[in-house]
Amino acid sequence: MPPAIETVDLVKEYGDLRALQELSLTVEEGEFFGLLGPNGAGKTTFINTLVGLVRKTGGEARVFGYDVEDEYQQARDAIGLAPQEFNVDRFFPIKEVLMHKAGYHGIPTAEAADRADEALKRVGIYDKRHERFDWLSGGMKRRLLLARALVTDPDLLILDEPTAGVDVQLRHDLWELVTELNEEGTTILLTTHYIEEAERLCDRVAIVNEGRKVTVATPDELKGRGTDTVDVRLESPPATAPDLGPYAHETTLSGDRLEVRVDDGGSTAPRLLNDLEASGYEIADLEISRTSLEEIFVDLTERDDRTVTRSSVESGDDSDGDGGRDTATSGEERTREQEGVA
Numbered sequence: 001m002p003p004a005i006e007t008v009d010l011v012k013e014y015g016d017l018r019a020l021q022e023l024s025l026t027v028e029e030g031e032f033f034g035l036l037g038p039n040g041a042g043k044t045t046f047i048n049t050l051v052g053l054v055r056k057t058g059g060e061a062r063v064f065g066y067d068v069e070d071e072y073q074q075a076r077d078a079i080g081l082a083p084q085e086f087n088v089d090r091f092f093p094i095k096e097v098l099m100h101k102a103g104y105h106g107i108p109t110a111e112a113a114d115r116a117d118e119a120l121k122r123v124g125i126y127d128k129r130h131e132r133f134d135w136l137s138g139g140m141k142r143r144l145l146l147a148r149a150l151v152t153d154p155d156l157l158i159l160d161e162p163t164a165g166v167d168v169q170l171r172h173d174l175w176e177l178v179t180e181l182n183e184e185g186t187t188i189l190l191t192t193h194y195i196e197e198a199e200r201l202c203d204r205v206a207i208v209n210e211g212r213k214v215t216v217a218t219p220d221e222l223k224g225r226g227t228d229t230v231d232v233r234l235e236s237p238p239a240t241a242p243d244l245g246p247y248a249h250e251t252t253l254s255g256d257r258l259e260v261r262v263d264d265g266g267s268t269a270p271r272l273l274n275d276l277e278a279s280g281y282e283i284a285d286l287e288i289s290r291t292s293l294e295e296i297f298v299d300l301t302e303r304d305d306r307t308v309t310r311s312s313v314e315s316g317d318d319s320d321g322d323g324g325r326d327t328a329t330s331g332e333e334r335t336r337e338q339e340g341v342a
């Protein structure tokens with residue numbers, strides 16, 4: 001079976017701007033894969049290339065072995081996309097929105113109606129099926145985007161910041177639902193600013209920055225690359241920080257607290273304690289803090305205007321809007337988007 005997503009040296013230029021720079025990524029079938037990166041890193045461009053909303057400038061992109069341009073329909077039929085922006089026809093009852101979507105993918109009307117009901121039940125807004133999109137709350141709109149992505153029963157579900165701006169309850173509901181879908185065999189590509197979300201859900205994550213792949217790893221591997229801090233409280237602190245072995249990358253003493261940066265806090269702490277005790281220090285307390293994925297992410301993508309959020313605080317990125325973007329979008333790209341084919 002070919003990979004769910006395979007890109008080789010993928011390039012996208014918008015005029016002078018290289019939004020994707022030789023980006024090669026492989027997502028295996030059945031994976032829950034996270035795409036992380038600061039604002040403007042190229043995540044949405046990557047997704048839009050896969051679903052045919054953006055025409056690549058160079059390189060290759062395949063979905064389950066189908067070339068996203070030469071075999072557009074086969075590739076597109078395998079994907080369910082819940083986009084970042086609400087690109088939904090506002091004037092139709094939401095059940096019809098879902099039926100139209102199924103229709104684009106060649107699903108007959110009666111079956112489309114059943115699938116629409118099923119998808120709306122699955123995301124928990126079946127009782128709203130006769131209402132228009134505009135009348136839904138923000139959280140329900142997010143649920144609807146997911147239902148629309150599910151109505152074609154896709155093998156690859158792409159979620160572009162699905163929990164941006166939703167409340168904690170809905171975030172947890174969505175996490176549960178996408179975990180279930182993944183367990184049922186759906187491959188998932190998720191972009192998110194919430195590090196906690198990637199850590200909790202993803203088998204592997206790719207960190208991208210300025211259109212380039214920085215790294216691909218499991219969340220645990222990534223965390224393993226950071227340094228931990230062992231925080232020791234000393235009974236009778238010395239005037240200056242003690243000299244420790246080369247395992248201590250940095251040693252800072254403030255009052256009775258000695259902070260030591262090491263590669264792996266769990267395995268280094270006993271040695272550190274021994275060394276301190278052998279030098280005559282009495283230890284009152286010890287605490288190890290692991291580097292968070294967020295810190296690693298920031299290290300890897302360091303920029304002045306980065307936007308990374310850890311909690312349920314809105315990242316504010318929704319406001320980057322569409323202003324000016326369409327100028328670089330071809331007529332065909334725009335038409336597909338407006339038709340809700342995305």
Ligand SMILES: Nc1ncnc2c1ncn2[C@@H]1O[C@H](COP(=O)(O)OP(=O)(O)OP(=O)(O)O)[C@@H](O)[C@H]1O
Nearest residue numbers: 014019038039040041042043044045317325326328
């Ligand atoms: N249609 C377009 N025309 C011109 N520039 C564009 C267009 N779409 C995206 N860009 C630019 O390409 C770069 C990558 O944008 P993209 O939206 O893919 O990033 P992103 O990682 O999804 O960001 P965010 O996290 O803010 O959604 C940015 O510099 C953006 O301004």
